[in-house]
Amino acid sequence: MYNSKILGLGKYLPENKVTNKDLEKIMDTSDEWIQERTGIQERRHIVKGSDDTTSSMGVKASKIAIERAGISPQDIDLILFATLSPDYYFPGSGVLVQEALQIPDCPAMDIRMQCSGFIYALATADQFIKTGMYKKVLVIGSEYHSGGLDMTTRGRNISVIFGDGAGAAVVSRAENNEKGILNTQLHSEGKHAKELSLIGPNTGRWVPEIMEENNPEDSSYYPYMNGQFVFKNAVVRFSQVISAGLEKAGWKPDEIDMLIPHQANLRISQFVQKKFGLRDDQVYNNIQRYGNTTAASIPIALTEAWEEGRIKEGSKVVLAAFGSGFTWGSVVIKW
16 A cells, blocks of 8 residues: 655636725625625636636646646546536546646546545545555646626625636655555535535526526526535534544644645634634635635645745645535645
8 A cells, every 4th residue: 555645736826816896896795894704805717708717727737736746747647627617517627638738548537526626536546546556646626616606796695705726736656654645534414415506507407497487586507605504514524524634643733734724714714723723824824815716725725835835845734625515524644
């Protein structure tokens, strides 16, 4: 059995910044209201007509990760693409990345676990490497939210939260089992699936049916979130899954060098930080600048923390996510 390690990291964000002040112009909201509830000050949105797509952003982040890993795209023998916003209903975005990177016959798998997507994908890569089936796995989290948000007062509770972007990691075998990914924790609780969801269109209600209804009040094709319920569950599940990962690794909370939580809401991150008694320099947050980029949030934050020198050889790193499904998970890494 081999431990796996992250060999290279990359990120990509659209150039277009959308500030809270910009949103004040198109919906009944305010900078103060948004920051008080989410901590977000600005986010990146793809400009209509741009060449950016979910897969192309993933490709751009992947090229950086692959270069930093010191390998070529052809060395990749598995692609895992985490997203809730694929380019098409089908096929998945993973095969589009495989084609763009010109990797022949490389298997590509989409992982649809929303906010927990990158954690699930990293855990999957870890297991494939542990068994020896694959040696170089490209793990991507990429999201194009802005094209599917209700950018009116009706949708403000959700639309102010989300941004676009992508992050990627090349995962390979560790030299020894003292380092790399030490353990992963994955969970789900489907009874709360509709509390954070996008219901239509779906296989029970295809686009033609929605068009035939021609009901301008129908909001089922926009995301829905029971905010307070999600928040209450998130702080509990974050704490549980971080504790489980630390216990299995034999670490105490004060040994963590860097906790990178999914960037869902700054208030959630702050609650978890306080619960574990962590200092500000032990937790990385960038939701203020990018909003919630769902499956992309952890790889973007992980890349930035590494670029800033806050993660280095020997660092004890914990990644954790909670999101739609409900799903949640953690990854414990000795860098």
